Amino acid sequence: MVTPGKKVKTFTIDGKDVSGTEDQTVIEVCRENNIEIPTLCHLEGLSEVGACRLCLIEIKGSNKLLPACVTHVREGLEVITASERLKKYRVKLLELFFSERNHICSVCVSNGICELQNLAQKLGMTHVHYPYLFPKVDVDASHERFVLDNNRCILCTRCVRVCDEIEGAHTWDIMGRGIESRTITDLNKPWGESDSCTSCGKCVAVCPTGALVEKYKNAVDKSFKYKKDKLKFLPYLTTMREVKNEQS
Amino acid sequence: MSRIITIDPITRIEGHSKITIHLDDEGKVSDARFHVTQFRGFEKFCEGRPFYEMPSLMARTCGICPVSHLVAGAKACDEILAVKVPETAIMLRRIMNLSQIIQSHALSFFYLSSPDIVLGMDSPVADRNLMGIVKANPELAKNGILLRKFGQKIIELLGGKRIHPSWVIAGGVSAPLTPEQRQTMLDSIPEALKAIQWTLDTVKPVFENFREEMRTFGNFPSLFMGLVNENNELEHYSGKLRIVDSVGNIIADKLDPQKYYEYIEERVEPWTFMKFPYYKPLGFPEGTYRVGPLARMNIIDRCGTPLADQEWAEFRDLERGAVLSSFHYHFARLIEILYGIEKIQMLLDDEKILSTHCRAFAEPNNFEGVGVSEAPRGTLMHHYKINEQGLVTWANMIIATGHNNHAMNKGILQAAKHFIKHDKMTDGMTNRVEAVIRCYDPCLSCSTHAVGKMPMRIQLVNSTGDIIDELIKN
Numbered sequence: 001m002v003t004p005g006k007k008v009k010t011f012t013i014d015g016k017d018v019s020g021t022e023d024q025t026v027i028e029v030c031r032e033n034n035i036e037i038p039t040l041c042h043l044e045g046l047s048e049v050g051a052c053r054l055c056l057i058e059i060k061g062s063n064k065l066l067p068a069c070v071t072h073v074r075e076g077l078e079v080i081t082a083s084e085r086l087k088k089y090r091v092k093l094l095e096l097f098f099s100e101r102n103h104i105c106s107v108c109v110s111n112g113i114c115e116l117q118n119l120a121q122k123l124g125m126t127h128v129h130y131p132y133l134f135p136k137v138d139v140d141a142s143h144e145r146f147v148l149d150n151n152r153c154i155l156c157t158r159c160v161r162v163c164d165e166i167e168g169a170h171t172w173d174i175m176g177r178g179i180e181s182r183t184i185t186d187l188n189k190p191w192g193e194s195d196s197c198t199s200c201g202k203c204v205a206v207c208p209t210g211a212l213v214e215k216y217k218n219a220v221d222k223s224f225k226y227k228k229d230k231l232k233f234l235p236y237l238t239t240m241r242e243v244k245n246e247q248s
Numbered sequence: 249m250s251r252i253i254t255i256d257p258i259t260r261i262e263g264h265s266k267i268t269i270h271l272d273d274e275g276k277v278s279d280a281r282f283h284v285t286q287f288r289g290f291e292k293f294c295e296g297r298p299f300y301e302m303p304s305l306m307a308r309t310c311g312i313c314p315v316s317h318l319v320a321g322a323k324a325c326d327e328i329l330a331v332k333v334p335e336t337a338i339m340l341r342r343i344m345n346l347s348q349i350i351q352s353h354a355l356s357f358f359y360l361s362s363p364d365i366v367l368g369m370d371s372p373v374a375d376r377n378l379m380g381i382v383k384a385n386p387e388l389a390k391n392g393i394l395l396r397k398f399g400q401k402i403i404e405l406l407g408g409k410r411i412h413p414s415w416v417i418a419g420g421v422s423a424p425l426t427p428e429q430r431q432t433m434l435d436s437i438p439e440a441l442k443a444i445q446w447t448l449d450t451v452k453p454v455f456e457n458f459r460e461e462m463r464t465f466g467n468f469p470s471l472f473m474g475l476v477n478e479n480n481e482l483e484h485y486s487g488k489l490r491i492v493d494s495v496g497n498i499i500a501d502k503l504d505p506q507k508y509y510e511y512i513e514e515r516v517e518p519w520t521f522m523k524f525p526y527y528k529p530l531g532f533p534e535g536t537y538r539v540g541p542l543a544r545m546n547i548i549d550r551c552g553t554p555l556a557d558q559e560w561a562e563f564r565d566l567e568r569g570a571v572l573s574s575f576h577y578h579f580a581r582l583i584e585i586l587y588g589i590e591k592i593q594m595l596l597d598d599e600k601i602l603s604t605h606c607r608a609f610a611e612p613n614n615f616e617g618v619g620v621s622e623a624p625r626g627t628l629m630h631h632y633k634i635n636e637q638g639l640v641t642w643a644n645m646i647i648a649t650g651h652n653n654h655a656m657n658k659g660i661l662q663a664a665k666h667f668i669k670h671d672k673m674t675d676g677m678t679n680r681v682e683a684v685i686r687c688y689d690p691c692l693s694c695s696t697h698a699v700g701k702m703p704m705r706i707q708l709v710n711s712t713g714d715i716i717d718e719l720i721k722n
Binding site: 106107109111138139140141142147192215216217218219220221 | 296297298300301304305308408412414415417418422423609611637638639
């Protein structure tokens with residue numbers, strides 16, 4: 001989408017001539033041109049953080065791998081999105097996600113509708129070659145309608161961003177570093193005791209895994225709507241973002 | 249000098265185990281023990297998980313009988329929700345549970361035990377398997393495969409997949425039955441009925457060749473326990489527990505399954521990971537009992553379906569009082585397959601089965617729930633406790649195979665005493681000892697709440713621990 005007043009840049013993605021405005025990122029231009037790039041943290045309508053690193057791309061002339069979601073387009077860029085090296089790295093990244101926390105799909109309530117699981121299948125991840133770490137993490141089921149299971153969290157921060165940027169509540173944050181990182185509500189209060197949470201459920205809708213889910217429900221439930229209807233929810237996010245931008 | 253024979257692991261069963269046979273100074277069998285060598289710990293790692301995950305999480309205990317765990321787990325969750333589950337949901341759960349029993353019994357009899365019965369206990373080990381049956385009696389093999397497929401297909405139609413469907417959930421089932429699914433199931437019934445009737449007619453005369461085994465394969469007085477319905481008929485889903493003694497007298501009736509802990513105690517032995525449940529009022533070992541198809545046939549007043557009742561009448565004629573020989577588990581299993589097919593037809597013929605009201609919704613209203621149902625191998629108990637957030641704080645499962653633990657130990661001792669009389673073992677001798685275990689169709693993965701291979705090692709060990717004979721089968 002061309003933004004008025006912004007300069008248009010022309011460049012190539014996987015040998016294909018493409019163009020975008022200077023404020024666009026490579027992933028946006030890829031999406032516009034139906035070029036697939038895997039990602040777990042990027043979501044149209046939310047700001048970019050480059051957290052999951054799955055959208056890594058190669059730029060000719062540079063040995064560094066760059067995340068497409070936070071790399072802005074430039075004139076004459078030669079982008080490669082699907083080299084053997086990238087494919088290998090992406091699978092390794094997925095394996096690292098699976099090795100860190102307990103993502104046993106078979107008993108997860110999001111089994112079958114999980115973006116992490118779908119991506120693992122799509123990218124051909126067959127084994128986890130790293131030792132499983134599985135730290136003991138408690139489930140927070142104190143909220144009356146939703147459950148936070150940090151065992152399934154990949155720290156994509158979609159919940160943090162949607163709550164802050166769209167709902168305006170900023171209930172969510174990330175606490176700690178490395179393997180100790182936890183998604184928390186307010187200042188690490190139980191979710192059910194959060195003063196800021198409006199119980200709107202946007203965080204549940206955008207969560208790519210089974211970390212934020214509806215209580216008493218699982219993927220076989222017809223009424224497990226939030227995650228299943230995610231694609232219907234996305235245009236709403238984009239619209240709300242635009243409204244907010246216009247206001248500010 | 250006393251010696252020990254070890255059979256490790258046992259083949260053609262579901263799970264990991266070994267047998268040790270202890271010989272006295274004169275080389276006679278003095279004791280025999282069935283050791284379950286796997287440990288899983290489901291009861292521990294489910295702690296902290298939301299209660300409504302329990303049915304499908306606990307179903308992962310076993311790939312053979314996941315549906316049984318789903319049903320018992322969901323029933324325990326129904327108790328936690330304290331809801332009245334819609335009638336259609338109960339009927340649908342019953343169909344899935346019966347399909348599970350049919351497919352598991354078909355696996356046990358046709359795939360695992362029929363090689364011993366049709367080919368003979370002493371037949372060459374290379375042929376004593378399903379492929380041997382395919383060569384010797386293709387019709388039998390075909391019917392076995394057909395019956396297993398019949399059960400699995402219904403499970404798939406209802407739950408979306410054959411193994412580990414997650415369609416049974418707290419409060420009911422997740423989706424109603426469609427008229428097309430019902431018709432597909434009904435269409436498969438005549439062929440399945442024909443297959444089991446042919447099998448019963450063919451196999452019953454063959455059972456007569458096993459008089460020695462009937463006398464010695466776990467043929468001892470014991471109690472029998474299982475669920476019966478309000479008409480004292482065969483029941484696999486709900487009902488009350490009944491216990492009969494070895495002469496067939498009812499010693500406890502209409503026991504509330506929800507309060508199993510008031511009358512069932514579990515004993516722990518250091519040499520096995522499987523516990524020994526017993527009927528508390530009689531103590532251990534007098535209070536030990538058998539469960540499963542044989543027990544169910546012993547406790548009921550009738551099956552409740554016409555064709556199965558005819559077969560049951562023949563079964564009742566086998567012995568006076570309760571049928572004690574564990575060899576008859578096989579016959580009982582075949583009768584239950586017949587019953588299951590008839591009962592599924594009855595449930596499908598009822599128009600209520602198509603109702604779309606098949607789930608009750610609620611939040612937790614109890615902090616504790618017990619779910620008891622009959623699994624292929626016997627009475628299955630799931631018991632969960634939760635906190636105010638709905639997270640599991642404690643869980644206990646008593647698995648059908650566990651109930652039979654003491655009986656299996658007694659059974660192998662009896663068979664070992666009869667068939668093993670020398671320091672030197674023969675394949676036929678050890679196969680008979682193993683075949684006793686197969687009668688019970690133990691599911692050890694379940695009972696220890698493992699995965700692994702099934703080769704077998706038999707060791708003859710003397711009192712100083714030296715191996716004096718060894719036999720390895722792969």
